[in-house]
Amino acid sequence: MKAVDFDYRRPTSLAETCALLSEGGGDAKIIAGGQTLVPLLAMRLARPTLLIDINRVAELQGVTESGEAVEIRACTRQARALADPMVRAKLPLLAKALSFVGHEQTRNRGTIGGSLANADPAAEIGLAALALDAEMSLCSAKGARSVPVGQFFVSPMETALAPEECLSTVRFPAWRETGRIGTGFQETSIRRSDFALAAAAVHLVLDKSGLCARIAVSLGGAGAKPVRLTAVERALSGGRLDDREITDATALAHDGIEAMSDIHASAAHRRRIAGVLVARAIAEARDQAVAGRI
Amino acid sequence: MSQHRIDLTVNGKTRSATVPARLTLVDFLRETLNLTGTHTGCEHGVCGACTVLLDGEPVRSCLLFAVQADGAQIATVEGLAPDAEGLSVLQDSFCELHALQCGFCTSGMLMAAHALLTRDPDPSEEKIREAIGGNLCRCTGYKQIVEAIALAARRLKGANEPAPERGGHGG
Numbered sequence: 001m002k003a004v005d006f007d008y009r010r011p012t013s014l015a016e017t018c019a020l021l022s023e024g025g026g027d028a029k030i031i032a033g034g035q036t037l038v039p040l041l042a043m044r045l046a047r048p049t050l051l052i053d054i055n056r057v058a059e060l061q062g063v064t065e066s067g068e069a070v071e072i073r074a075c076t077r078q079a080r081a082l083a084d085p086m087v088r089a090k091l092p093l094l095a096k097a098l099s100f101v102g103h104e105q106t107r108n109r110g111t112i113g114g115s116l117a118n119a120d121p122a123a124e125i126g127l128a129a130l131a132l133d134a135e136m137s138l139c140s141a142k143g144a145r146s147v148p149v150g151q152f153f154v155s156p157m158e159t160a161l162a163p164e165e166c167l168s169t170v171r172f173p174a175w176r177e178t179g180r181i182g183t184g185f186q187e188t189s190i191r192r193s194d195f196a197l198a199a200a201a202v203h204l205v206l207d208k209s210g211l212c213a214r215i216a217v218s219l220g221g222a223g224a225k226p227v228r229l230t231a232v233e234r235a236l237s238g239g240r241l242d243d244r245e246i247t248d249a250t251a252l253a254h255d256g257i258e259a260m261s262d263i264h265a266s267a268a269h270r271r272r273i274a275g276v277l278v279a280r281a282i283a284e285a286r287d288q289a290v291a292g293r294i
Numbered sequence: 295m296s297q298h299r300i301d302l303t304v305n306g307k308t309r310s311a312t313v314p315a316r317l318t319l320v321d322f323l324r325e326t327l328n329l330t331g332t333h334t335g336c337e338h339g340v341c342g343a344c345t346v347l348l349d350g351e352p353v354r355s356c357l358l359f360a361v362q363a364d365g366a367q368i369a370t371v372e373g374l375a376p377d378a379e380g381l382s383v384l385q386d387s388f389c390e391l392h393a394l395q396c397g398f399c400t401s402g403m404l405m406a407a408h409a410l411l412t413r414d415p416d417p418s419e420e421k422i423r424e425a426i427g428g429n430l431c432r433c434t435g436y437k438q439i440v441e442a443i444a445l446a447a448r449r450l451k452g453a454n455e456p457a458p459e460r461g462g463h464g465g
Binding site: 079 | 296298314315316318321337338339342345348351352353354356357358359361362406409424425427428
């Protein structure tokens with residue numbers, strides 16, 4: 001099918017983008033990489049009257065270091081972020097997650113902010129952002145506000161973004177804990193690079209004596225939005241992360257995992273693979289930290 | 295209806311047109327420019343049949359509106375062959391190793407493979423499989439496509455290798 005007719009504007013600044021958004025009211029929609037939006041338009045699940053193309057807004061592109069954080073502008077292509085030396089060095093979990101996002105053809109257009117703003121519950125970028133406690137900058141003609149990623153995702157395809165707001169920057173604060181960092185990313189999908197039936201992301205730091213100084217565990221794809229498994233994190237903090245500890249901690253999470261059923265998998269199946277993936281991702285991160293590869 | 299004037303380069307030629315905002319790049323290529331080598335498959339970004347190069351990088355032309363390609367360099371399958379009579383080394387390898395049957399996915403496969411070989415002249419089998427991971431083929435089982443891309447890579451490096459002998463399945 002073809003998209004219904006719409007007006008098209010191509011601003012060159014964030015201020016102009018925000019002005020167009022407020023003019024358009026709820027009927028305007030931002031297009032960045034278009035890898036989620038254009039299929040929705042083609043299937044007529046979305047019918048905006050105005051598309052605001054932010055691909056030529058220079059201030060919405062690029063990766064920069066800002067104090068104790070790495071900032072990724074919303075319209076930075078996934079392929080650019082994946083190849084970016086700063087992302088690889090400072091955000092190894094995001095780099096790992098990005099290699100699971102779509103295919104080369106879609107990563108060449110798809111953006112970091114576009115994936116987050118579309119809030120598919122199975123999307124990998126949101127899952128990594130949640131583990132890394134990202135902060136989202138939301139801009140409108142009235143000003144800017146910052147929303148922690150944990151409050152950003154509301155339900156499938158729904159975020160804290162108001163209709164007149166544009167996601168401008170995603171800020172990844174550095175962890176204060178020092179030691180050996182390890183990351184794990186595991187997912188199960190029907191086809192390689194497809195959206196996940198369930199996926200787990202883990203970021204951890206081991207201190208000098210090999211104990212877990214801090215760990216973040218997030219789970220996506222199973223339920224309506226990605227979630228942090230805080231009970232697992234609490235159980236493993238300060239531990240040695242041996243296989244037994246990981247199995248016991250993951251079992252804690254199993255009953256609390258909210259999972260959905262659809263044509264691809266039942267809730268019970270999702271819950272089961274979620275537990276396995278979480279355990280594998282923690283072990284992967286531990287092994288990486290022990291080997292000192294980051 | 296919002297109409298937009300666009301100027302872009304397609305296979306080295308400057309093309310200009312006035313297009314409605316909702317016209318996808320693949321429809322612009324096929325219906326406005328009559329470049330029907332790029333195929334429309336699923337029209338929602340799943341199959342990869344419409345893969346073209348946008349400023350040298352493979353993208354899905356059904357997920358881009360023509361107006362967004364204003365000022366861009368586009369390469370399609372029609373631009374691969376060195377002249378009207380011949381085929382490129384990659385296209386030749388596809389023919390020789392029976393890397394196509396119905397041909398529907400072929401132009402997308404060729405563009406994805408062309409982008410790979412431009413970037414990486416000596417790709418591993420894993421890299422080849424990854425590069426065409428976004429392109430669906432329902433006939434070949436992919437094996438011959440992977441072999442054809444590997445053969446093209448060897449030939450382009452100057453190894454000048456003949457096609458391997460194949461069994462008598464015809465094809």
